[in-house]
Amino acid sequence: MKIDPLQIIEKFYAPGTRLYDILVNHSRIVTDKSLDIARSLPHLNPDLEFIETAAMLHDIGIFLTRSESIGCFGKASYVCHGYLGRELLDELGLPPEYGMVSERHTGAGITRKNIVLNKLPLPQRDMVPLSLEEKIICAADKYHSKNPKFSGRNITTADVIKGLRKINSDHAERFILWAEEFGL
Numbered sequence: 001m002k003i004d005p006l007q008i009i010e011k012f013y014a015p016g017t018r019l020y021d022i023l024v025n026h027s028r029i030v031t032d033k034s035l036d037i038a039r040s041l042p043h044l045n046p047d048l049e050f051i052e053t054a055a056m057l058h059d060i061g062i063f064l065t066r067s068e069s070i071g072c073f074g075k076a077s078y079v080c081h082g083y084l085g086r087e088l089l090d091e092l093g094l095p096p097e098y099g100m101v102s103e104r105h106t107g108a109g110i111t112r113k114n115i116v117l118n119k120l121p122l123p124q125r126d127m128v129p130l131s132l133e134e135k136i137i138c139a140a141d142k143y144h145s146k147n148p149k150f151s152g153r154n155i156t157t158a159d160v161i162k163g164l165r166k167i168n169s170d171h172a173e174r175f176i177l178w179a180e181e182f183g184l
């Protein structure tokens with residue numbers, strides 16, 4: 001099944017709008033970074049074709065959330081954009097692996113425990129990357145900000161770890177393992 005990610009994005013985002021440009025620019029940068037990481041790991045045999053499409057779609061849910069700095073005026077809290085994106089992709093009939101990438105990419109994934117303890121407005125289930133492709137896309141996403149104020153900034157692995165530590169140490173610990181595994 002050949003999936004055209006831009007055709008899917010354009011079902012929800014109008015070309016020429018600020019949000020479309022922010023989303024597509026970010027998604028392309030994350031896709032390129034994901035493919036760079038994947039190509040450096042031939043011994044793990046990542047699925048490049050899947051990564052190329054799934055990375056383009058990982059943030060499809062942002063328009064349903066509120067983040068005014070990037071032009072999102074939806075109702076849901078921004079942290080919901082991953083699982084809401086999964087719902088959109090599932091409803092379109094895509095194989096479930098695409099939705100899982102979206103659901104599991106926020107932070108370094110979010111555990112059920114974290115959701116419960118912090119009363120996050122999310123379904124109470126583990127949303128942590130499990131497959132190699134999920135981990136690669138989640139990790140690559142951390143190196144680029146959609147916020148135009150920061151989007152030109154070069155984010156290092158140390159910066160990513162510092163940022164995740166501010167959320168909580170579990171996020172940082174998970175990311176550190178991937179950074180070691182992927183040579184980031």
Ligand SMILES: [Fe+2]
Pocket residue numbers: 026030058059141
């Ligand atoms: Fe992203």
